[in-house]
Amino acid sequence: MSSDEDLTAGEEAADDDNGYVTFDMAGERYAFPMSRVQEIIRMPAVVKVPLGPPSLEGLANLRGRVLPVVSLRDCCDMEQAPHDETTRVIVVDGGVPLGFVVDRVASVISVDPAAMESGESVQSTVRSDVLVGVIKADGGDMTTILDVDRLVGSQFDHLASRAGSTDRAASSRPMSERDDADAELDDTLELVSFAVQGQEYALPIDQVQEIVQAPESISHVPNAGSRVLGVVDLRGRLLPVVSMRRVFGLQVTPLEPQNRIVVVSIDGGVVGVVMDTVREVLRVPHQLVAPLPGFMAGDGRRSEVESVCRLEDGKRLVSVLSVNRMFDSPEVRNEIAEHQGHDDPPQTDEEQSMADDGRGDEELFVVFRLDDEEYAVDVDTVQEIIRVPAALIRVPKSFDFVEGLVNLRGTVLPVVDLRTRLGLPRGERDERQRIVVLIIGGVRTGFIVDSVAEVARVGRQVLEPAPQLSAEQARLVSRVANLPEQKRMLLLVQVDQLLAAEQAAALEEAALIEAVPSDDLVAV
Structure with missing residues (x-):
């Protein structure tokens, strides 16, 4: 044959x-x-x-x-x-x-x-x-x-038994934990931070639809205005793209692999903003956020910056931008609307309601990498994303996947090596690694990943239950996002299954023991 x-x-x-x-x-x-x-x-x-x-x-x-x-x-x-x-x-x-x-x-x-x-x-x-x-x-x-x-x-043994896997994927936390988490959300500001010419800025996460890697090139539009760089294809729709550098009046540089496009909604449509790099997801207490003094707005117009976050005892200042102020000119909004590339029919009440929550028939995930594979967790489960400190406080007689403890703005944070937790070999520390902070069983826990790739918006029609290949795998990786057009497959991690109840309790106990003031803890 x-x-x-x-x-x-x-x-x-x-x-x-x-x-x-x-x-x-x-x-x-x-x-x-x-x-x-x-x-x-x-x-x-x-x-x-x-x-x-x-x-x-x-x-x-x-x-x-x-x-x-x-x-x-x-x-x-x-x-x-x-x-x-x-x-x-x-x-x-x-x-x-x-x-x-x-x-x-x-x-x-x-x-x-x-x-x-x-x-x-x-x-x-x-x-x-x-x-x-x-x-x-x-x-x-x-x-x-x-x-x-x-x-x-x-x-x-579990391959043919797929019934109920979708229910497990959608399983909810106990009401008391949800209440605690909701209360904490009310007292914090969720941000996506990025860099432009070495300076750190941020946008409120509810103004960000998704974050995607910049393509090798952007299709330029003849006679486009000064703000619009061109258009890119985003899953079948034309997305007008502007440069954050141009918004700030800086020199526009050629696209590089580390550049990201932050997709935001404005009146009249959706626009992608090219950033030099996207850094972290931050969850900042409101008491650390101060409005920008009025006298700092210049040139007869309001500044794009609406507030400033004081992090690391004031040593790190992050300017929080307003999307509406970035594109407050009617001429700019009309210019962006001209390049939307579609003529949508009027929305029904149901479609408008779905659009109002920013997601519609989609789910939003934080995508990260371990080895050559891509994993994702629901963006609502992510407290923040931080850099890995130079050193961690070791916890004696703990689980083999526990890396140690760090001081996160006065709170002791247990840190887990996610590679080890998932049965993968440990990797060498490098600059790309990040700690994804999640709440599991009421305990805030950080998980070290190789890198954070993007915040991705995925249509629910491409989500399906993962094959149940083993009992533990079926609990942890409950669904997959199959994206054949992009030649990608995202493994969706069930956050509440990352730690067993006794493991979460042990980490909470270790964090409480080290919660006393200590010069040995490393501030992030």
Whole structure:
């Protein structure tokens, strides 16, 4: 059999009841019943999933479906082998689609029942409990038939049980915890901070729709005004883009990989603002925020800055901007509206209500990276995002994933290495790492991630339950955002499952012990 196309043609000649797909592993010939095989594909790119079974290679995108891909060699206790041009994935029906990686697909055959022998009397290098039987051929050759259900069940007890996973993904915290969190939100200002020519600014997070990486180039518009750099395609709609540097009257520089576009809403439409870099998500107590003195507005107009945050005992000042003041000129608003690129019909009351909350039929996530994979948590669960300090206070006899404690504006913050928590190897500390601060079980806890990528707005139609590959994985990674157009798959982490109740309690106790004033704690 020379190609996948030849295999497809051969399927027509095989009766499903007596047909088998044969393939090779470690020099031996095996088979799956044709009735269980959905299709055969080349080895796809996969997204690694933490806490899955050892045989799991990852999740792949199969024409918009999430496909778990597993190593059949590993399932059968065989030595692993590198993938090559002949490697194939046989997609079988195991309750939900599941792909088995094999060395090479041989052919599709029809078998005379008389040429088959029960697997009970067969001894092989493969575990006997996954054998169905043996196909005997002329010349003494034999093909071992494998039991699809037992292979799936031996590695993935939870794979076929997807009921209720969406409910788990939407599970809520206890009412007392929600009340505490709501009270804290009322007393804090949530901001997204960014840098422009070395100075730090911020926008209220409720004015930010999403944050995306700047493309390599922006399509310039003929006769565009002074503010609009051009337009970019954002999931099928034209987004006018302006430069924050130009808003501030600074020299506009060429786009670089660290540049980000912050998408904000203004009267008359949506606009993307190019920032030099996006730094952190901040949650700042209102007592640390002061309005900008009136005398500082110049040139006969109101300043874009509406207030200033005093952080780190006043050593770090962050200017909070107002979107409305940034684009307060009618000429600028009209100029932006001209480049929206669409002529929407009037909104219904329901559509207007959905638009008012800024999300509509979408969810907002903070996206971060561990190794080469992208994870995400609901933006509402993120308290703030901070840099990793140079040193942390170690906690003796704690969990192996606990890195230590830091002083976060007078509050002791336990810090967890998320790599270790998810069963990944620890990484070296670098400048890109961040601490994502979450509240779990009423305890504020920081999780070290390799980097924070963006705040992404994801349509609910691309969210689906993650395959339940193991009990712990199913609890932690409850959903995936499948984005085939972007060649991305986001693993959505269930925040309230990151720490068990006893682990959260232990971290709270450690934080209370260290909550006394101490010169040893490191201020962030």
